[in-house]
Amino acid sequence: MAPYQLAPDPASPGERLTVLDPATGEAFDEAPDQRAQELDAVVHRAHEAWRSWRTDPAARAAALLASADAVEAAGARLAPLLTREQGKPLTESYAEIARTAARLRWFAASAPETRTIADGRAVHSEIRWRSLGPVAAVVPWNFPLQLASAKLAPALAAGNTVVLKPSPFTPLATRLLGSVLSAALPEGVLTVITGREPLGALLASHPGIRHVTFTGSVPTGRSVAAGAASGLARVTLELGGNDAAILLDDVDVERIADRLFWAAFRNCGQVCMAVKRIYAPARLHGRVVEALAERAKAVVVGAGLDEGTELGPLNNAAQLARVERYTARALADGAGVAAGGHRLDRPGYFHAPTVLTDVPPDSPVVTEEQFGPVLPVLPYGTVDEAVEAANATRFGLGGSVWGTDLDRAEAVAGRLECGTAWINHHAELSLAQPFAGVKESGVGVAGGPWGLYGNLSPFVVHRPQEDRP
Secondary structure: OOOOOOOOOOOOOOOEEEEEEOOOOEEEEEEEOOOHHHHHHHHHHHHHHHHHHOOOHHHHHHHHHHHHHHHHHOHHHHHHHHHHHHOOOHHHHHHHHHHHHHHHHHHHOOOOOOEEEOOOOOEEEEEEEEEOOEEEEEOOOOOHHHHHHHHHHHHHHOOOEEEEEOOOOOOHHHHHHHHHHOOOOOOOOEEEOOOOOOHHHHHHOOOOOOEEEEEOOHHHHHHHHHHHHHOOOEEEEEOOOOEEEEEOOOOOHHHHHHHHHHHHHHHHHOOOOOEEEEEEEOOOHHHHHHHHHHHHHHOOEOOOOOOOOOEOOOOOHHHHHHHHHHHHHHHHOOOEEEEOOOEOOOOOOOEOOEEEEOOOOOOHHHHOOOOOOEEEEEEEOOHHHHHHHHOOOOOOOEEEEEOOOHHHHHHHHOOOOOOEEEEOOOOOOOOOOOEOOOHHHEEOOEOHHHHHHOOEEEEEEEEEOOOOO
16 A cells, blocks of 8 residues: 555445545545535534543643644655645645644643633632534645644644544545544544535534634635524634735845745645735836746746655646636736746646736736636736725735835735735744634634634633622
């Protein structure tokens, strides 16, 4: 058996889910295609495990630390499998595994604080915190393990149990992650289920689920929220973005070009908080386009397992078709191609890194989330115009401002309608910070202590300071 393969699952002898290698477009393995009727038993086991898991914070912390060690020890098995099903370069898969372990360790050291209410009354009032119960975590295919840990680590640290459902495009590494973590966690605390939709939507609407945390598209997020509402479960939704980067007129184009390029093209542009459109001063527009196009033409595109690959394929045929459709529409609307502009003539789901110029501002490649290696660069006249254009979409996840005068750049960043704004960099997050979007980019907060408290409910206890007759 190849090192990236999982053993057959004897508990799921029925329907199977075929997994394709995006570098070839061919099937290379399969996973259980679980059915809705299995959810009752899965959620019941999660509820039963919750009864004891929630009672011992020290044991939870120790289990999360052991989980982090187990993930690191399994890196040589996890990384090739992740690359094989997702497509990203192997070095990026190892980086994703490292972030997964780091997040488990960070939340192992996190605990809610009991607080006292001092309001002048002769009553001692405390705010304590209680776990919610079974949590449904539904994750997409772009960062399967990293986003799984972003959901399960705070949920488990808070004393909840988790039912984790990966995308049907990337079930294998997540199943292996579940197997690895099973050695460190009590039975039933974490369960991985795999299958086609509507399995995720049915899990979100299951009456035994008390919190639904989802990352994915806006339409699917709406469906998940509607399902969760049927059981009045809490929801945390991260629904993608269309992040703008505004370059100020004092920017040093050559100095920032590499950072700007990778902020847009890392993971083949399949990053929710990637730079997806650039606004450059009219007098610098040509230089910016040239610098980015030069890098797009030079970057090494190939299979993620091949040595030297810098950009892999898109993950699936539907996403490749979406990128092709948006690019073709932009060209039909009069856009020019500075680099790329087409899929690559080879097996798999490869698209040339593309830099577009002269793109109409109402083209879907500007107004929507293309989620691929296509970057429009638009000129602007005044900073006010750039800020207005940056804010003129239904998304509000992140944004960035680039320039030499940091105070001026920060003032412009403060005008962006988004959850996170960066200056002279983009899409860099700390485990300690909140991560949230505005408008249609999401509901709720993940990351840092906010992510922990999002998995808890307050429990207030009032006690008289002295006995009353």
